[in-house]
Amino acid sequence: MSKRKKKTTARRKKTNSPKQRRWFGKIWRLGLLLTGVFLGLMLPWVVYLNYQVTTEFEGRKWDLPSHVYARALAIYQGAPLSRADLELELKSAGYRAASQASRPGLYRVSGNSVDINRRSFGFHDGFEDARLFRVRLAGGKVAAVSGLPGGQSLDLIRLEPAEIAAIYPLQKEDRTLIRIGQAPPLLVTGLQSVEDRNFKHHPGVDLRGILRAALANLKAGKAVQGGSTLTQQLVKNYFLTHDRTMARKFNEAIMALLLEAHYGKPEILEAYLNEVFLGQQGAYAVHGFGQASLFYFDQPLDRLEPNQIALLVGLVKGASYYNPRRHPERARGRRNQVLASFAETGLLTEAEARKQAALPLGVTEKPRTRGTRYHAFVDLVRRQLAQVYQEDDLKTEGLRIFTTLAPSVQEKAQAAVTEGLNQLEKRGLSPTLQAAMVIADVSTGEVQGLVGDRNPDRAGFNRAIHARRQIGSVIKPLVYLLALEHKQDYSLVTRIEDEPLSLRQSDGSAWSPSNYDNKSHGEVTLLEALTRSYNQATVRLGMNIGVKHLVSRIEQMGVRADVEPVPSIFLGAVELTPLEVTQIYQSIAAGGFSVPLRSLIAVQTAEGNELVRYPLRMVPQPNREAIAVLNYALTQVVEQGTAKALPGLLDKPGTVAGKTGTTNDRRDSWFVGYTRDQVAVSWVGEDDNRPAGVTGSNAAMRLWAGLFRQLPIESVDLRMPDGAYWLWVDQNSGLLTLEDCDGAVQIPFVDGSGPTQSTACMSARKDDEESFWRKLLGKKKQ
Amino acid sequence: MVRKSNNLMHCPNLLLALVVVFLLSACASTAPGPSGPQEPEVEARVREPARQDSDGVQVFPLQNPAVKELLADASAAEQTGDFGQAASYLERALRIQPRDPEILQSMAEVQLQMQDYEQALNFASRSYDIGPRVGEICSRNWRTISVSKEYLGDSSGSAEAEKKATVCMNTKPRGL
Numbered sequence: 037m038s039k040r041k042k043k044t045t046a047r048r049k050k051t052n053s054p055k056q057r058r059w060f061g062k063i064w065r066l067g068l069l070l071t072g073v074f075l076g077l078m079l080p081w082v083v084y085l086n087y088q089v090t091t092e093f094e095g096r097k098w099d100l101p102s103h104v105y106a107r108a109l110a111i112y113q114g115a116p117l118s119r120a121d122l123e124l125e126l127k128s129a130g131y132r133a134a135s136q137a138s139r140p141g142l143y144r145v146s147g148n149s150v151d152i153n154r155r156s157f158g159f160h161d162g163f164e165d166a167r168l169f170r171v172r173l174a175g176g177k178v179a180a181v182s183g184l185p186g187g188q189s190l191d192l193i194r195l196e197p198a199e200i201a202a203i204y205p206l207q208k209e210d211r212t213l214i215r216i217g218q219a220p221p222l223l224v225t226g227l228q229s230v231e232d233r234n235f236k237h238h239p240g241v242d243l244r245g246i247l248r249a250a251l252a253n254l255k256a257g258k259a260v261q262g263g264s265t266l267t268q269q270l271v272k273n274y275f276l277t278h279d280r281t282m283a284r285k286f287n288e289a290i291m292a293l294l295l296e297a298h299y300g301k302p303e304i305l306e307a308y309l310n311e312v313f314l315g316q317q318g319a320y321a322v323h324g325f326g327q328a329s330l331f332y333f334d335q336p337l338d339r340l341e342p343n344q345i346a347l348l349v350g351l352v353k354g355a356s357y358y359n360p361r362r363h364p365e366r367a368r369g370r371r372n373q374v375l376a377s378f379a380e381t382g383l384l385t386e387a388e389a390r391k392q393a394a395l396p397l398g399v400t401e402k403p404r405t406r407g408t409r410y411h412a413f414v415d416l417v418r419r420q421l422a423q424v425y426q427e428d429d430l431k432t433e434g435l436r437i438f439t440t441l442a443p444s445v446q447e448k449a450q451a452a453v454t455e456g457l458n459q460l461e462k463r464g465l466s467p468t469l470q471a472a473m474v475i476a477d478v479s480t481g482e483v484q485g486l487v488g489d490r491n492p493d494r495a496g497f498n499r500a501i502h503a504r505r506q507i508g509s510v511i512k513p514l515v516y517l518l519a520l521e522h523k524q525d526y527s528l529v530t531r532i533e534d535e536p537l538s539l540r541q542s543d544g545s546a547w548s549p550s551n552y553d554n555k556s557h558g559e560v561t562l563l564e565a566l567t568r569s570y571n572q573a574t575v576r577l578g579m580n581i582g583v584k585h586l587v588s589r590i591e592q593m594g595v596r597a598d599v600e601p602v603p604s605i606f607l608g609a610v611e612l613t614p615l616e617v618t619q620i621y622q623s624i625a626a627g628g629f630s631v632p633l634r635s636l637i638a639v640q641t642a643e644g645n646e647l648v649r650y651p652l653r654m655v656p657q658p659n660r661e662a663i664a665v666l667n668y669a670l671t672q673v674v675e676q677g678t679a680k681a682l683p684g685l686l687d688k689p690g691t692v693a694g695k696t697g698t699t700n701d702r703r704d705s706w707f708v709g710y711t712r713d714q715v716a717v718s719w720v721g722e723d724d725n726r727p728a729g730v731t732g733s734n735a736a737m738r739l740w741a742g743l744f745r746q747l748p749i750e751s752v753d754l755r756m757p758d759g760a761y762w763l764w765v766d767q768n769s770g771l772l773t774l775e776d777c778d779g780a781v782q783i784p785f786v787d788g789s790g791p792t793q794s795t796a797c798m799s800a801r802k803d804d805e806e807s808f809w810r811k812l813l814g815k816k817k818q
Numbered sequence: 819m820v821r822k823s824n825n826l827m828h829c830p831n832l833l834l835a836l837v838v839v840f841l842l843s844a845c846a847s848t849a850p851g852p853s854g855p856q857e858p859e860v861e862a863r864v865r866e867p868a869r870q871d872s873d874g875v876q877v878f879p880l881q882n883p884a885v886k887e888l889l890a891d892a893s894a895a896e897q898t899g900d901f902g903q904a905a906s907y908l909e910r911a912l913r914i915q916p917r918d919p920e921i922l923q924s925m926a927e928v929q930l931q932m933q934d935y936e937q938a939l940n941f942a943s944r945s946y947d948i949g950p951r952v953g954e955i956c957s958r959n960w961r962t963i964s965v966s967k968e969y970l971g972d973s974s975g976s977a978e979a980e981k982k983a984t985v986c987m988n989t990k991p992r993g994l
Contacts, residue, residue: 110914112884161906192884479916480909629944649902652909652925654940660947713916753917757947 082290089291090298092274093307100213100434100642104417105197106441107482107637108159111171112192115178116748121444122150122171128198128409128443130334132400140166141334148173151184155336157196160438160638160646169193176748198443201414212326213434213642216306220338222383223325223345224305229381230349230374232266235305240267240296241289267292269352270308273323314348315355317403322355332360334400342384343392346374347399360399368397411495412488413441416615416635419501424639424648434642439635440482445747449473449485450492452742453718457490460720460735469730470723471739472499474618475716480652481622481631484714486615497723500614505721507617508608509569509678509732510697510706513624513666514589515606516566516574518581520662523789525580528563528669529770534573539603549575549607552698561770563783566669567677569696571607578606592657593620594630608697617708618717624667625693625710627757628660661759665784667693668754678733679707685741690749694740696732705730707737712750716740759787771795860927863965868957871987885911885918892924901932919949919959926962939966956986 109125111117123133126143134142137153144151149172156166169190172180181190216224228235234242242265249263264272271291295304313321314328322331328348329337340348350370351358360367372393379389417439425435453471461467473487488498497503519526534557538548549571551557556572557564565573578586583601590597595616599605612620615633623630636650657663670693674682678696686692694709705720705728720735722728730736756762766773767781770791774780777797794802881889892907908925915921926941942962949955960983967976 107913110884110910112882112914114882115884115914161903161910191887477913477916480912482913627944627947629940629947649906651905652912653937654944656940656943753948755948758951 082294085287085291086294089271089274089294093295093299102203102433102435102437103199104201104203104414104437104439106200106439106443107484108197109195109442110192111178111181111194113178113180116176117171117173117178118176119145119148119150119173122173124444124447125195125198126150126152128447129195130198132334137168139335139339148179152195154193155196158436158640158644159194159196160436160640160649163644164194164196167193197438198409200409200439200441200443201417203418203437212324212330213310214306214324214326214337216302216309218338219306219309219325220340220345222342222378223309223337223340223349225381225383226345226349226374226378227309227352228266229383230377231269231352232264233381235266236301238265238267240292240294241265264288265292266308267295267304270304270311271295273308273311273313312352313355314351315359331403332399334403341392341395341398342378342388343371343375343395344398346378346392347371347397350374360397361401364397364399367399371397410441410446410486410492412492412498412500413439413446413483413486413635415488415498416483416486416501420634420636421639435647436640436642436644438637438639440477440484440637441635442484445475446485446487448746449475449487449716449743452739452746453487453490454492456735456739456742457720459738460730465729465735466722468722469720469728469735470499471718471720471736472503472614473716473718473739473743474500474614475714475743476618476622476633478622478625478710478713478715479629479631481633482637483633483635486635499719502613503719503723504611504613505704505719505725506608506699507610507612508697508699508704508706509571510617510695510708511586511590511605511608511610512566512569512574513670513695514586514593514620515578515581516562516669517624517659517662517666518585518589519562519577520665520786520789521659522581523662523786526562527785527789527791528665528783529561529765529791531559531561531770532565532573532577534558534560534565534570534576537572537576539575539579541604542600542602547604549604563669563672567672567675569673569678575603575606579603590620593623594632594655595619608699614717614719617706617719618715621708621710621715621717623657624663624670625715625752627667627753628657628663630655630657659786660757661786664754664756664760665786667752668784670695671752671754674709679709679737681733682709682737682741685738686744686749688745688749691751691754692744692749693752694737696737698731701727702729702731703727705732705735705737707732707740709737709740709744710752711744711747712752714744714747716743718743754784756784760784761787761790763790765791766795766797769795771798773798774801777801859965860930864927864930864958864961868954868961868983871954871957871984881918881920882915885915885921888914889921889924892928896928896931901928904928905932917948919945919955923949923955923958923962927958930962930965933969935966935969939963939970942966952986954986957983959983960986 106128123145131141131143131152134144136142137144137151140153140155142153149170151168151170153168154166157164168184170182170184171178181193182188183190232242232245234245238245242263245265246263268288271288310324310326313323314325315322315331317331322328325348326337328351329335329340332348333340333344347360347367350367350373353370357363358367358370375384375389375393378384379386384392417437421437453473457469457471460469469490471487471490473485474483475485476483486500488500489496534551536548536556538546541547551571552569557570560570560573562577565577583603583605586605587597587599587601590610595612597610597612599610602609619633622633631652631654634650638649639647641647671691673679674692674694679694682692682694690711692709692711694707697706698704703721703725706717708717710716718736718739720728720730720739762782762784764773764775764780765771765783766777766779768779772791772794774797777795888907888911892904892911895904895907905925905928908921908928911918911921912925922941922945926938926945929938929941942959946956946959949959960979964976964979964983967979
């Protein structure tokens with residue numbers, strides 16, 4: 037009680053009258069109420085906004101698309117490289133022809149010489165600086181490589197790889213992240229001079245700036261200036277909405293204040309540099325200065341000249357309104373305004389600004405393609421990556437993915453497929469025919485090109501890796517390989533019967549395979565039966581070996597054949613994809629050193645730290661001597677068998693091995709062929725598997741030839757490994773003979789499988805020789 | 819609340835990514851077990867005896883300067899014990915000359931030092947198959963095969979390979 041009294045007395049002392057007292061009390065209570073209501077409503081709202089903006093700020097740091105690179109082209113003396121191929125590789129890697137290779141990313145052609153200014157690049161195995169060098173070409177090869185300007189000879193240099201795809205996050209944005217420390221100083225200061233001069237000092241919202249803008253707008257009678265700070269603009273970019281309501285402005289301001297409270301100026305500026313919207317490329321928004329620099333100038337940011345930086349800074353105000361490709365005059369005006377502002381704030385001298393303002397815009401005609409270029413190949417990359425990575429990581433981690441794709445080979449494969457099918461159409465085949473092609477390096481198993489559709493730009497069903505089709509006679513070499521592995525029973529000159537036969541199938545029905553020409557050919561050698569692809573002989577041979585062995589041999593070659601072991605498999609009633617067929621033939625072409633086909637070399641983090649490397653690993657096949665003998669037989673398919681039209685189509689020297697394949701009712705056409713260094717498979721057929729009127733040699737082989745016409749052909753190496761050797765035999769009897777006897781041919785044999793009897797010609801010669809020695813020795817004795 | 823669920827979606831991804839990165843880096847940097855040949859063993863059991871077998875006779879095909887440079891880089895990486903980098907250089911060399919017996923044999927020796935005996939065996943076998951099958955490289959092929967087989971537990975195969983190494987200088991193989 038007494039305390040209360042005291043208080044009242046104290047108040048009384050302060051206030052003048054009871055009336056006034058009541059008035060103040062009312063205001064006080066109202067104030068408290070309003071503050072309470074305000075805090076009660078606003079606080080959760082601010083907490084909510086805080087949550088939103090920090091989530092966005094933190095989250096954005098991770099959302100980087102992964103970049104997929106082709107293989108780096110190695111340039112060295114003797115490298116097989118035509119000028120056209122070199123230019124194709126250069127263009128693919130985003131180089132532009134110019135009268136001088138004065139900047140990285142430019143090249144200059146003069147006669148047989150090409151000067152290249154290579155960009156600096158972080159390769160999968162190390163960073164290399166930009167470098168100017170000259171390549172001299174002659175006869176489809178690199179004649180010399182020299183550094184410029186000195187002209188000293190270079191042993192080896194590589195072009196940085198083309199970026200063939202970016203695996204994007206869902207928002208369809210592309211970014212090339214830059215760090216604040218790497219940004220050109222003129223960009224950092226210039227941006228502030230134009231957009232937010234008080235950036236260093238304000239807490240996220242700049243009251244003076246708002247006043248200044250309001251004044252300017254009042255003067256002009258319309259909105260000419262925005263008072264938004266860089267922080268506010270960043271927030272605006274995070275939640276891109278175009279309404280200009282007060283509520284939105286209010287939220288932006290609160291969030292700007294919150295961002296500044298949480299993060300330092302450099303962090304905010306860095307986020308801004310990477311976030312601001314600066315253009316649109318098709319479906320992809322171009323965000324950030326790093327990306328914009330590539331988009332407009334095809335140069336990394338640190339190479340830009342002041343006028344180019346000014347143009348980019350100018351675009352902040354309105355990337356589509358000032359689009360330099362669409363509205364060059366507007367863009368120029370804006371750029372020069374920015375240059376003037378640079379001069380006004382002392383970032384450039386007046387003279388320098390004037391000089392820069394006189395320069396042309398310097399924007400490339402078209403942006404470099406940044407979308408996926410080789411869908412089918414990138415499909416394979418994704419599939420092989422999926423064994424390690426989640427799809428989401430690919431879209432957000434900014435991984436650098438180094439692949440085996442050779443752009444020039446890929447382009448040739450695409451052309452071979454498209455032109456090949458057009459030619460077939462002219463020859464009366466269906467215009468709806470589809471095709472697939474795979475080409476890989478024999479020794480390393482690196483996939484150099486892959487086509488999955490007659491229109492290579494179409495991203496859809498990828499026949500090269502997804503179309504499972506019967507492979508027909510393409511399987512036959514494995515049947516013969518199994519025979520050659522039984523060296524006590526078979527060699528290439530062993531005779532087998534090509535006669536009608538009837539087999540009982542599991543359902544009780546009879547199966548009587550016929551030959552392609554509907555004839556039976558009687559006794560034929562293994563070599564003839566394989567090169568001419570006789571069905572009856574092959575099934576007979578297969579039945580002696582056993583169908584289960586064939587299935588397990590396919591699996592030994594690295595392909596899972598999900599089939600019932602029935603005799604029709606001997607004629608290719610096995611459904612495999614073109615990629616799987618390539619895998620089988622890689623093993624054969626590499627003399628039994630299987631290498632799992634791979635599209636990946638390495639994966640790095642966005643910062644260039646290696647995450648995983650895909651090294652070359654070999655899986656040796658058993659009986660490599662039999663594989664070597666088979667290799668020879670497959671060269672004979674091209675020389676004198678079902679593919680004998682191939683050399684004429686290729687029209688250049690070199691020993692090639694291959695096998696044709698056709699399935700029932702001419703539904704599928706296959707050709708598998710290889711040179712010493714490259715193995716390729718082509719398939720032609722209809723998607724719905726209807727009869728297509730195609731055979732191995734009339735369709736797929738033509739596509740294959742279309743590809744290898746454009747590639748160097750190194751002859752298949754027919755040296756035999758230990759355990760196999762060449763013998764002269766009589767081509768009719770298969771007996772041992774001598775080189776100069778009639779009918780002598782040289783054939784490889786697995787050790788222990790060769791003939792033991794000799795021809796009359798050889799025996800007679802031996803007798804002669806013996807009598808010669810006898811005479812000689814006899815004379816000596818005398 | 820919508821944003822919240824969004825954010826929760828973000829977290830596992832991030833976590834997952836970190837786990838993947840961690841696991842991968844663990845894979846990449848996992849050092850092989852303590853036993854096995856170190857560099858001197860390759861020198862002592864493959865290169866030095868091969869030099870003696872061949873008595874200085876070289877039968878290599880002439881090498882492309884680009885390959886030479888990469889082999890030198892690989893050798894330098896090998897000296898510092900960075901076998902992964904050495905293998906990477908050798909792979910680049912193989913892209914240039916996929917059938918060069920010298921590159922294949924160097925790769926076999928690097929694999930030996932990485933204690934991947936199967937791959938060492940494979941690369942040496944391939945080098946022998948497409949190589950000259952005589953001279954120093956032949957001897958290195960067989961000695962690598964011998965050491966690999968020994969570590970793979972095939973002692974008779976190892977002894978046989980050792981024997982073959984010594985006849986690299988006086989037989990002309992039949993298949994050539």
